[in-house]
Amino acid sequence: xxxxxxxxxxxxxxxxxxxxxxxxxxxxxxxxxxxxxxxxxxxxxxxxxxxxxxxxxxxxxxxxxxxxxxxxxxxxxxxxxxxxxxxxxxxxxxxxxxxxxxxxxxxxxxxxxxxxxxxxxxxxxxxxxxxxxxxxxxxxxxxxxxxxxxxxxxxxxxxxxxxxxxxxxxxxxxxxxxxxxxxxxxxxxxxxxxxxxxxxxxxxxxxxxxxxxxxxxxxxxxxxxxxxxxxxxxxxxxxxxxxxxxxxxxxxxxxxxxxxxxxxxxxxxxxxxxxxxxxxxxxxxxxxxxxxxxxxxxxxxxxxxxxxxxxxxxxxxxxxxxxxxxxxxxxxxxxxxxxxxxxxxxxxxxxxxxxxxxxxxxxxxxxxxxxxxxxxxxxxxxxxxxx
Numbered sequence: 515x516x517x518x519x520x521x522x523x524x525x526x527x528x529x530x531x532x533x534x535x536x537x538x539x540x541x542x543x544x545x546x547x548x549x550x551x552x553x554x555x556x557x558x559x560x561x562x563x564x565x566x567x568x569x570x571x572x573x574x575x576x577x578x579x580x581x582x583x584x585x586x587x588x589x590x591x592x593x594x595x596x597x598x599x600x601x602x603x604x605x606x607x608x609x610x611x612x613x614x615x616x617x618x619x620x621x622x623x624x625x626x627x628x629x630x631x632x633x634x635x636x637x638x639x640x641x642x643x644x645x646x647x648x649x650x651x652x653x654x655x656x657x658x659x660x661x662x663x664x665x666x667x668x669x670x671x672x673x674x675x676x677x678x679x680x681x682x683x684x685x686x687x688x689x690x691x692x693x694x695x696x697x698x699x700x701x702x703x704x705x706x707x708x709x710x711x712x713x714x715x716x717x718x719x720x721x722x723x724x725x726x727x728x729x730x731x732x733x734x735x736x737x738x739x740x741x742x743x744x745x746x747x748x749x750x751x752x753x754x755x756x757x758x759x760x761x762x763x764x765x766x767x768x769x770x771x772x773x774x775x776x777x778x779x780x781x782x783x784x785x786x787x788x789x790x791x792x793x794x795x796x797x798x799x800x801x802x803x804x805x806x807x808x809x810x811x812x813x814x815x816x817x818x819x820x821x822x823x824x825x826x827x828x829x830x831x832x833x834x835x836x837x838x839x840x841x842x843x844x845x846x847x848x849x850x851x852x853x854x855x856x857x858x859x860x861x862x863x864x865x866x867x868x869x870x871x872x873x874x875x876x877x878x879x880x881x882x883x884x885x886x887x888x889x890x891x892x893x894x895x896x897x898x899x900x901x
């Protein structure tokens with residue numbers, strides 16, 4: 515650990531810092547702007563101290579812009595989660611009052627006392643994937659909204675309306691069959707025609723985004739798309755949001771992080787678990803889509819789901835069991851991809867994973883597995899040999 519910690523509470527236009535030594539003695543404080551002059555003054559204030567480490571709160575959120583500038587200037591930056599600094603603030607003051615100086619002090623103390631914090635590195639392909647998949651998801655939501663509005667208008671123009679899954683070309687053909695004479699009908703037809711034009715433009719952008727995502731995912735060397743139910747968007751979301759898969763000690767820790775592992779709610783002699791509403795919901799959604807796709811086809815995932823139903827599980831419970839198992843499949847595939855990338859083009863011989871939802875998983879049975887304990891109790895799942 516460095517002898518000097520520079521804790522920072524970042525904002526869009528300003529950043530408050532506090533510099534402490536390894537005994538938590540405050541050496542300096544300050545508030546600086548994030549423009550060129552303010553950033554340069556803050557950097558010079560920090561560089562007065564040797565053997566320093568910058569601790570920035572929320573380097574994947576509001577602190578990203580300034581953390582990346584520091585890393586680009588050769589500084590060592592640690593990412594301090596907001597929850598961790600909040601705990602340090604409450605423990606230090608006995609209450610949760612927030613001010614920028616208090617937050618900066620809490621960030622510095624949390625970085626000083628915590629080991630294993632993530633070192634911030636220069637943005638790479640994973641950030642580009644995250645940006646592109648966010649854009650792709652936005653286009654998908656825009657398409658859904660446009661189609662919904664179009665359905666509403668077509669229901670007033672065409673008896674019975676249009677089918678549920680509608681393309682721009684199909685909507686145009688359907689709209690050409692009606693020629694209303696009244697002003698209300700003509701207005702509806704005009705608006706529907708404009709929505710069809712917007713839908714065609716969105717579909718074109720979605721096609722281009724999918725092609726770009728496919729190319730970028732392939733450039734990473736990932737084989738996630740070989741798993742049944744994962745397309746370009748799903749693979750990009752997994753790679754972009756997860757980053758380094760080795761930060762998870764086991765598949766159980768990964769399942770806890772993405773919210774597919776149930777939470778232990780036992781008390782006394784009563785042993786029970788409840789559904790986790792926490793975790794990364796975007797990764798949880800990608801796993802849900804993967805499960806739905808597997809259920810639509812004759813896959814090992816569907817066979818596993820049916821076995822759970824036969825065992826007395828309700829459909830939603832069986833779906834949660836399947837998502838828990840698919841979380842392990844994705845984890846092993848990403849570990850395999852990371853190991854192959856680190857060991858050169860040849861990789862480890864025989865380390866290819868099967869895209870099955872029912873591969874044997876040591877020490878983890880079904881989704882009833884509670885939250886994982888220490889990493890020593892949950893050894894990393896061994897890679898399966900190809901058959």
